[in-house]
Amino acid sequence: MSAGTNIVASDRNFPKHQDLVEEQLVLWYFVAALLFMTVSMLAGTLMGLQLIRHNPLPSIEILSPGRWRMIHTNAIAYGFLANAFLGIMHWVIPRLTLRPCLDRRLSYLIFAAWQFVVLATAVGIIFGQAQGLEWGETPVWIDPVAQLGLLLVAINFGAPILQTRGPMYVTLWYYLAALVWTFLTYAMGNFVPEYFVCGSSAGAVGGLFIHDLVGLFVTPLGWGMMYYFVPILLKRPMWSHGLSLVGFWGLAFFYPLQGIHHFLYTPIPMFLQYGAVLSTIALELVVVTVIINFVGTLYGTGGLVVTNLPLRYFYTGILFYFLTCLQCALQVTMTFQALIHFTDWVVGHAHMVMFGVFSMWQLGVMTYLVPRILKTEWYSAKWCEWHYWASAGGLLVMSGDLILGGLFQGWSWAALQPWDASIRLSIPFWSVRLVAGVVIFAAQILFMLNFYLTWRKAPRTNPVTIPDSSGLTTA
């Protein structure tokens, strides 16, 4: 976050930052993302209260916890993560390609269209029109609109990437592939199991969808972002280009092959289940190479993780990524599945991936970008610290608690205890989870307040230079 050196040769005629990046739109995406995160966390809190039988608003149809559980997952995936990614891509892609997005009006149209898709999904779910596939709950009449939106996103961001000449940086590999994958994944998951296949085959496609949504939409956009921001903050290149290649191609090959591991022991053919298990374990080896590459990049400057808050977010996420993938390689085995499938273990795992890794990364990028776009320091650096510690600490408690609780649930079921025994033993775990969730929620509220107050004190004029530049083309 300190003043960077301007490495751009002054005789080259590079485009100016303000001609490339639509900064206002980046901020709008962040605001939309944080608003949907609030909705999602309200929904999560409601479901958490329901589980410990303290739902303050029972018996109201449009506040049904079952429906709001779907709001919780959809608002995070499509409202928070997707919006934040789009905002960050509007910053990263033009700066890497030195070309603006295809069309400024199209960028704003996509912003409006995406908010419509997410809001319409939420409304559809609240009124009971959900589809029966996780993250594919989007009511059937919205699916074509969302599909069109994703096509426009691919065109708008694809254009500057495709126009670049010469070698592409790692981030652009991930982004380019993600634009293709997200479109294909959404189409596969929302149309095939609904209209074309049923039963176990639909299960196989559904497994592919929920897995690809994490692996081919969220993960590549997340890692693309890390390959961009980590070297900038550390002011040094990635440790090994070879490992970057191994990481990308390993992910591209192994990730899509593992969807069926969500449905082990189902009637889906066993050889396909074993294939999914093997490719999941193989991916863990690829993940280790990526982690080594990022640790190697940090090597010798580890102290920065303590002093530099965005960097701390990134490496915390990387640590959680390592933990979740390690957990994945273990829990995907048939032995583990027998015990933990259908328990809160999986819920804990999902929270560690979605919040501990990707949301932490995005919050780190927001912490880094907001003062640069608003051209003023954070209203309160201390609140930023609180935001980090409450988010990371809350998440650690929540996922640890759920993972442990899941084991007890699994043992209780296998021991053929009466069903309500598994509910009784879950109550302490669900209570701790609720407290951890409220802490995480409070941290995000504090962050939003900090964001608002920072925006309010930001200078109204637009100075040509960025005072605290990151060392890229701002000349």
Add this chain to the structure above:
Amino acid sequence: MFERKSGIILIAGIGFFALAFLSNAVVPVLMYQHMPEKTVKELINGNLRYQFEDLAQRFPEAFENAYGQPPADPEQAGSWYNDKCETALRLGHQIYVGEGCWHCHSQFVRPVSNEDRRWGPVSKSWEYQNELQRPVMFGTRRVGPDLSREGGRRSSDWQAVHLFHPEALSVGSPMPKYPWLFDGAPDKPTARGLALLTYIQWLGSWHETYPYYEDYIPVPIKTAAKSE
């Protein structure tokens, strides 16, 4: 190839995705071709018809409000009940999905963890080859028990009271109340309530030995007209 746009779009983006789709989705689809997908109409069996007519007798007013009067002619009454049962099953499935029931109740008995002793036979592929398993309702989390063998295990009265106020029957249950499926009392289910009850009673009704875990003498399949 590994750092070029064409390689990334064609090999990683489309190629690997297609490879995964072929091996993980098209293969099972082809393997199950010998088990054609059943329509909702084909799913109506004697057990379900019995339960559906039972609903008509337990909740006569609600049933009449929702579906009207069956024709007097016995033959016509038979097909009338089948038609209404099909409507109810479709709507019931829609409610089961829309309320997110399947997020807390699986429909999938695994061959491990003593599940067959708790719920009945391990799930087989043929059970899922039907229109109401589009998308499949394997489930994702079990807060409450598996429901794939729930049909017939408990009476529709029990199910109605349980949906209206779960804790009245399952002490300590974290299940939410669903009063909007009723007209103010558990003995007055709305059309949606009757549909969901029909769907619940359908689950597992396709098994010859049905239902599980209760001493049960199979009821001869009767039409309403013949029973009168």
